[in-house]
Every structure is written in C-alpha cells, then in structure tokens.
Amino acid sequence: MPRLRATAASFRHQAAMFWAEPQWIIPNIIAPFVLAMVVLMLYQEPSPEAVLYAVLGGGMMGMWGNTLYASGFSIQSDRWWGTVDAIFSAPSPLIWIIGGRTIWNALVGIVNGLFVLVAAMVIFQTPLEVADFWLFMLAFVLTLLSLATLGMLFSAAFVLTRSAQVLTNGLEFPIYVGTGSMFPIFLLPYWSHPLSYSLAPTWGIDAIRYAALPAYADGFSVGYWGDILYLAILSVLYLTVSIWLYKAVDHRARKTANLMRY
C-alpha cells in the first residue's frame, strides 16, 4: 500500500506540474500533426482510407511524442530542480514513483493522439468511421500502454546520462520510421525488419489499422489478435526489463554518487 500511495502521489504531482504549464503539450502535438499533414498533402487528393491511414499514424506519433518527452525529462527535470536526490533517497522504490508519472503521461498521450485524429478529420472533412469501434479502442489503448512501457525503459536509461535531452530529440524519428507509423514496414530494408518487430508499437499500429480500415491489405499475417498478443508480450517484457533496470540504475547512482551532475 505505501508503494501505491507513492504512485498516487507521484501521479498527482505530475498532474499539478502539467497544469502549471499546459502549453508544453504543444510540442508533442505539433510534430505528429504536421507530419500527418505532409503525408496527406503528398496524396494531393487523398481517399478516405488514405486520410484514415495517415491520421491513425499521426495519432500513434502523438502518443509516442508525449511518452518520449515525458520519459526523457522525467529525471532530467528533477536534476535541474535539485530534487533528484530527494526522490532517490525516499523509501519508495524509484519505479513506483516513475510509474505514477508514466500513468499521468499516458493519459495526456490519449489527449494528444485524439487531438491529431480529430484535427485531421476536421481539416480533411472526413468522418472518423472505423470498421470496428471496440476493437479499435482496445488496440488504441493497448498501443498507448505499450508506448508507456517503452518510455519507462528509455527513462531508466536516461537516468544515467546528462544528455537525456539530446537522446530524447534523437529518438523521435527512429521510432516513427521503425514502427511504420506512416507506411508498411515491408518498404524498409529487409535487415531492419527484426528491429521493427521488436518494437511493440509496430504491432499496435497494425492492430489499429486492422480495426479501423475495412479493407486493410498490408497487415501482418497474424491478424488483429496476433498483433495484440505480440504487443502484450513485448510490453510485459519492456516492463520487466525496466523494473530490473531501475533497480540497477538506483544501485549504480548511489555507488558513483554523480546523480546530481548535469
């Protein structure tokens, strides 16, 4: 229970930080929104399916942008504010504190994703008609959770470096490319496919397309439920590794005593 209380307090704290400066949502929205627009402009006269394909990718990118920046700055901000050693010396393990922050960021990620979807629908005057609403929502939420676990994995690694900000900026496009957010991954070089398959959001976006597009022809052969299965397995794997990594990072940070260096 004390651990859950730490998570709840961390969640409330993250929410308060967000409401103190809500304009920070803009950077996470602008990139996926512009990228989706670029894709639609490339089509010139996009079909409703093309619009849906692009905005679904934009929605996923919106969620990833938020998760990435939230995890990248999760500990870096504490470094700047001088609160990181207080967090590490608290009796609650770090993973429960980061967990509360991650849950809040995931909720904001939903807002990001939906904003990109709705804005593109309004601009291109295409109604959001998905083939199966409930399967779509399931895939959407699970993809978000998978992104959150991936973000936790990265945030654990970011604790060790003073350059989290640079890494955060650098990881945005690789995930967009690797997950095939805007194009099927079979267009990528064959050697890169295992890397794409190791990313849970790759399966998530495929499941989203299966649920949303009535005649989706480029999907993986495992189908919707196969996508969901791989998504779940990879997400659990990310979570397990990040829990282990946080313990290792905590141990190392205490040993080297350079946590506050920035």
Next chain:
Amino acid sequence: MSENVSNPLRVFWSSAVLAKRALFAWLNPAMWIMQLFGMSLFQIAFFVYVAKFVNNSEVSMEFVAIGNALQSLAYVSVFAVCNITGEEKNQGTIENLLVSPANRFSVFVGRAAFQIVNGLATVTIAFLYAALIFNVDFSQANYLGLATVILVTTFAMTGFGLMLSSLGLFLRTSMIVANIFLFIGLLLCGVNFPVSFLPGYLQPFSYAIPMTYGTEAARMAVQGASLGELSGLLGMEALVGFIVMIAGYLMFRGFEYLARSKGTLDRF
C-alpha cells in the same frame, strides 16, 4: 575595458567562443557527434519511405531526399538558435547580459555563430546520406552551386532562428516556438512537395521563410544548374534572410522593452 565592450567584433567573437564552451560544458562531444550523424538520417528515411508508399508521380524520392537533407538544418539553425534567449533565462544570465553595455546584435549573433558551423556540418552529412543511402544522382551536380546554396541557406535560416529567439525574451519559454517552427518548415517550405500543392493562402507564408528558396535552389544545383541560374533564388533567399535578421533585431529591442516594463525577463 570599455573599449573591449564597445568593439562589436570583439563582443561577437567572445560571445561565440563562450557559446561553444557553454554547449560542450553540458553536451558530451560523443553525443553531439551522434546527433550530427543521426538526426538527418532518420528524417530523410521517414519521408523517403512515405513518398515511396504514397507514390505520387509529381514527387520523386530524389525530390524528398534533397529537400529533407537541406531542411535538417532546421534542428540547428531554428531549434538551437531559437532557444538562445530561453537558455540564458534558464541559466539565470539574461539580466547580466542585458544590463551590460555590449552591443546586443553582436552578443546574440555571436551566440548563434557556432550553430552556423554546426549547421554546415549537419547539412553536408545529410547530403552524403542522400547520395550514399538514398541513391540521389549527383553525377550532374554543380558542387560549387550546392555549397553556395548550403552556405546562404545556413546564414539566412540562422537569421530566421534569431528572429524567433527574440520572442523568448518576453515569453516564458522559447522552446514552444522553436518546436513549432522546427516542424512547420516541413509543410511550408517545399521540402516534401512543391509549394504549389499548398492552398493559395498559405503560399505567401512559404516565401517568407528562406528555406523555401533554398530547397528549390538545392534541387537545381543537384541537377547541374550554374551559379548564374541559381543567382535569382539565392538573391531572394539572401534578401529574405537579411530582412528577417533586421526584423529580428527590431523585435528583440521591442520584446526587451516589453519584458523590462512588465518584469517578465526572468520568468521561465
């Protein structure tokens, strides 16, 4: 001492040296090299694969690769330069800087000087990727013309970044503006598709950003256009770059006045 402060060139140089030292005080050089080599690669890859998927006959992969190779400059000349004032605020040095008698223009252009070098390196690497990985044909290229395009675009876009940076004096953060203009160029500047694809009301905005002229000139240079053929576009780009730099200076003074009168200078 006062002679040093009133000498604009000396102020420019010391500001440039200090900015480079400050950057590497927090940024690991290995990380900087990773950023230099990694950012443009994935940006070009993303749009090249999108173009391949969309398969619009009017937009070749070569068109997209060259556009994004030049636009990769924005990470440096728009994003990093725009954040100059915001970073001074974060470090708590903006007040000291503004109460000094040193010439403002020299101080802030000096702060951006290292980013010009950084930008030239970024774009050069991006064009190497375009040639070696994305198979852009450089057999007819006018290398001198292309180098001139890169040089003029880097200077002009740094001027554009400095103009945006002035907003950071008044706003709580310049990071938001930097993020918006980092990506908006991908849509407005003819990077991924011709400007003519945009609705008519958006096209004037495209031509108010120097990058638009740069992308067109870069494609012409790769196709072998001579310096004479490029001169019109390069002249327009230099002119727009000069105008935004002057506008940036005037905005800087205006926002400095506003920030002083409203007491928002150290708000971040």
